Amino acid sequence: MRSLIDIFELSTDEVDRLIAKAEDIMSHPTAYVDKCRGKKLATLFYEPSTRTRLSFEAAMYELGGNVLGFSEAQSSSAAKGESVSDTARTVSCYADIIAMRHPKEGAPLVASVNASVPVINAGDGGHNHPTQTLTDLLTIKREKGRLSDLTVGVCGDLKFGRTVHSLISALSRYEGIRFVLISPSELRIPGYVRDGVLENKKVPYEETTDLDGSIGKLDVLYMTRVQRERFFNEEDYLRLRDSYILTPAKMESAKEDMIVMHPLPRVNEISHEIDSDKRACYFRQVMYGKFIRMALILMLLEIE
Ligand code: ASP
Numbered sequence: 583m584r585s586l587i588d589i590f591e592l593s594t595d596e597v598d599r600l601i602a603k604a605e606d607i608m609s610h611p612t613a614y615v616d617k618c619r620g621k622k623l624a625t626l627f628y629e630p631s632t633r634t635r636l637s638f639e640a641a642m643y644e645l646g647g648n649v650l651g652f653s654e655a656q657s658s659s660a661a662k663g664e665s666v667s668d669t670a671r672t673v674s675c676y677a678d679i680i681a682m683r684h685p686k687e688g689a690p691l692v693a694s695v696n697a698s699v700p701v702i703n704a705g706d707g708g709h710n711h712p713t714q715t716l717t718d719l720l721t722i723k724r725e726k727g728r729l730s731d732l733t734v735g736v737c738g739d740l741k742f743g744r745t746v747h748s749l750i751s752a753l754s755r756y757e758g759i760r761f762v763l764i765s766p767s768e769l770r771i772p773g774y775v776r777d778g779v780l781e782n783k784k785v786p787y788e789e790t791t792d793l794d795g796s797i798g799k800l801d802v803l804y805m806t807r808v809q810r811e812r813f814f815n816e817e818d819y820l821r822l823r824d825s826y827i828l829t830p831a832k833m834e835s836a837k838e839d840m841i842v843m844h845p846l847p848r849v850n851e852i853s854h855e856i857d858s859d860k861r862a863c864y865f866r867q868v869m870y871g872k873f874i875r876m877a878l879i880l881m882l883l884e885i886e
Contacts, residue, residue: 583699591712625649633845635704666696668696671696681701688706733801738806829853830859
């Protein structure tokens with residue numbers, strides 16, 4: 583039995599196979615409508631979510647399975663003081679697979695050690711978000727036709743943005759990837775990603791505060807929200823939240839075929855006028871998320 587806590591637990595080959603499976607599901611959805619008949623997914627969300635939880639649920643329904651769970655800690659026994667490990671043991675009696683989001687880094691890992699069914703990390707604090715990364719990889723593959731030889735700009739809150747940490751880890755394994763890390767100096771990428779991944783794997787990267795000066799060289803621009811809920815004080819958040827706002831004027835300097843991605847929710851960092859730009863693919867990215875999660879559920883439940 584396998585869980586998915588960190589994107590590194592999947593080999594590049596497995597990631598490529600998940601992408602291929604998601605593409606097959608997109609082309610032949612009716613072939614999959616009964617694959618999870620009789621199976622149950624539990625979504626245990628201790629933190630707010632729209633896309634991740636609903637896409638997991640939609641994925642399970644589209645595979646013919648059922649869903650149970652909670653969407654806030656207050657409505658679960660966590661409010662009475664139950665530990666994540668006890669909850670994981672309990673839910674293993676009701677469900678075949680668990681997707682867990684938690685504000686504490688490592689909580690899904692603790693759940694996976696104690697559960698008797700596969701556990702998927704659906705976001706743990708400011709740490710990791712592997713299924714967003716699978717979504718992002720499928721998006722890049724579909725929109726750019728490849729996962730190699732790309733200059734990828736990642737812009738915004740690189741410190742607390744968990745999607746960025748997982749994405750850099752995953753993309754670093756492909757050939758010819760270069761990163762441009764664009765953030766205010768207070769929100770730079772954490773050392774464990776810079777040293778542990780980029781330096782360690784000798785992946786070319788630069789760190790800058792300058793979006794305008796960098797946008798022209800990018801094939802992918804991955805915008806992120808400043809993660810208000812991870813700040814220790816509101817003043818810092820207010821000072822930093824509008825550091826980068828992508829506007830049509832900025833897009834004029836970008837390549838014709840650059841794509842703009844965002845894990846969403848967007849707050850202020852992409853002007854709504856960009857939505858109609860053909861390079862904006864963040865809503866298509868949402869759609870890809872459901873298909874890759876269908877592929878992942880099938881893989882972890884060992885269903886062909
Ligand atoms: N939805 C993503 C996450 O859960 C990105 C974000 O919240 O800014 O990490």
